Amino acid sequence: xxxxxxxxxxxxxxxxxxxxxxxxxxxxxxxxxxxxxxxxxxxxxxxxxxxxxxxxxxxxxxxxxxxxxxxxxxxxxxxxxxxxxxxxxxxxxxxxxxxxxxxxxxxxxxxxxxxxxxxxxxxxxxxxxxxxxxxxxxxxxxxxxxxxxxxxxxxxxxxxxxxxxxxxxxxxxxxxxxxxxxxxxxxxx
Numbered sequence: 543x544x545x546x547x548x549x550x551x552x553x554x555x556x557x558x559x560x561x562x563x564x565x566x567x568x569x570x571x572x573x574x575x576x577x578x579x580x581x582x583x584x585x586x587x588x589x590x591x592x593x594x595x596x597x598x599x600x601x602x603x604x605x606x607x608x609x610x611x612x613x614x615x616x617x618x619x620x621x622x623x624x625x626x627x628x629x630x631x632x633x634x635x636x637x638x639x640x641x642x643x644x645x646x647x648x649x650x651x652x653x654x655x656x657x658x659x660x661x662x663x664x665x666x667x668x669x670x671x672x673x674x675x676x677x678x679x680x681x682x683x684x685x686x687x688x689x690x691x692x693x694x695x696x697x698x699x700x701x702x703x704x705x706x707x708x709x710x711x712x713x714x715x716x717x718x719x720x721x722x723x724x725x726x727x728x729x730x731x
Contacts, residue, residue, distance in 0.1 A: 547617065547695070548578045548606040554698040555580060555604060560705040563587055563714060569601075576605035576619070584705060586626075586712040598626035598712035602704045604697060615659055616691045622646075622704050624686045626711035630668065633682025639664035642686050642711070649706040655692070655699035662688030684711065 544552070560566055564584050571579035582602045603621040610617050624646075632638065642664040650657055665685040671678035686707070692700055710716075 544578065545606070545608060547608075550695065551604060551606065551618065551697045552580060554696070555582070555701050558698045558701045558705070560584070560702065561709055561714070563712075564705050564709060566705065571603060575603075576607040578606040580604050582701065584708055586708055586714065598624060598708040600624040600704065600708045602701055604701075613659075614691050616693075618692050618697075619689060620657075620692060620700055621689045622687075622707075624704070624707050624711055626684055626708075626713075628682040628684055630680045630682045633666055633668050633684070638666050638684060642684050643688075645710045646686060646688055646703075646707050649703040649710070650690075650700065653699040653703040653706070655696065655703045656694050657690040657700070658693050660688065660690040662686065686711075 556568075558566075563586050565587055566582055566584040569581045569583045571581035573579070580603070584600050584602070586598045601621075601623040605614075605619045605621065606617055607614070607619075608617050611619075624642075628638075635641075643662065646662075647660070663686075665687075667683040667685065669681045669683075671681075
């Protein structure tokens, strides 16, 4: 039988709403980390058909252990992963890791997702193809791996903040009510 606090958390996660560009699905959760868990996967889908688009992918895992592990300081813990390709000139930016981490904390703050004991890594990956992969040329990626303890029982805001992070990493403009996104328009010739 699923404990009531975890059942409530499941309902909230499944009720979360995401941008239309984000495809979210439930995937098998790790079984050895906590007695109860749920895992979600998400991918940013192409914005333009038949054209190169920016993408991001990620995982979100909510763990529940009523025994309250020492490192968590609470019965719940969130583990999140986000990854996106980048232009190589952005990949070498010395502040990229700091920016990626701040996007996570800003997304959590913007959604009102209270948390404690946040930890994680931001990894910049630069690559160059050789031999048969030489046609790929140079590439760059950012990976963010993070975990935090939700402070309170509002899990919906945490998963929605993670979705916001993925969209930011993919280069999508903010999806803020009441804010217009400017686009380039040409005058008729």
